[in-house]
Amino acid sequence: MTNAALVLEDGRVFRGEAYGATGVSLGEVVFSTAMTGYQETLTDPSYHRQIVVQTAPQIGNTGWNDEDDESSRIWVAGYVVRDPARTPSNWRSKRGLDEELAKQGVVGIAGIDTRTLTRHIREQGAMRAGVFSGGDLTDDASMVEQVKTSAQMLGANLAVDVTTDKPYVVEAIGEKKFTVAALDLGIKSNTPRMMAARGIEVHVLPLTSTFEDILAVSPDGLFLSNGPGDPATQDHAIALTKEALGRKLPLFGICFGNQILGRALGRGTYKMRYGHRGINIPVIDVATGKVAITSQNHGFALEGTPGEEFSSEFGRAVLSHYCPNDGTVEGVRLLDAPAFSVQYHPEAAAGPHDAAPLFDEFVTLMNEAR
């Protein structure tokens, strides 16, 4: 049975079976090498407008539960898997992955050769694509044409689509020690939880917030979250970051937040050929030489060379982390002010990466600033 097609902008067509909802879905096709944690992947707002290919061949084995969502919905534009689970089984599972995708209107495709597809993306780069199902699949040229008229990821301003409408508070667990303003560019629920566990009361603020809105919560620190789209579009978030740096408000950023801190320090960002998406990506901390196995999802990165020191408007800074596989910069740190960021994520239960030291370091910065 082939009643679905994944169509790439370069004309390549993969035929398979409809999975989840049927219809047409357009986005940038990217692959994730994560072996576990598909529920976290699907609900990560950073994947907004992306069609995610899982390189792990069997997906859906542990079904869908009511605990692991990283946000209120599935954000991926489309989903591509090789061999979906026929009989999901897990003590926490409430329903099947296909059922959840269908319920949330996410168009997917199964049964295609995801190894060939991934090699193609590695060689040609991430590109626009469409998942088509439930309609006429005979006219390849017209499907390719539809894909070619869809929006590019380069230059896409997407954080506005995923940020919270209203501010909300995540209470500190136990004794409250700090207050943090978290700018929501597409925050994942595990992040405020990691802070709350350290006695931080987290005020999650919409992207439209002014610096006065940030000051109004009397923050001990500012957190910049992960998020979708091109960091070069984030003028407002960069301006807020600069205000915070000017006042030496302790600052910590993750992923998109890392790119925004870097840009606030005057560094450029660029689009990677196919990005880093997975949960076992090595990162070296230049200061200690230690390697962490990290969870990542990014298609953009900061320009520069690992370990490079540079002077910014806010003092000396260093490109503090990098990926040894390809030399991509994965972190930045101010040496003259309490601010740092990394390109990787804390995950709930998706992988081996322990993000605790990052949050502990943020706590240390806030303590020192008192």
Ligand SMILES: NC(=O)CC[C@H](N)C(=O)O
């Ligand atoms: N996970 C993220 O925050 C992603 C950041 C940015 N949208 C990128 O692709 O690089």
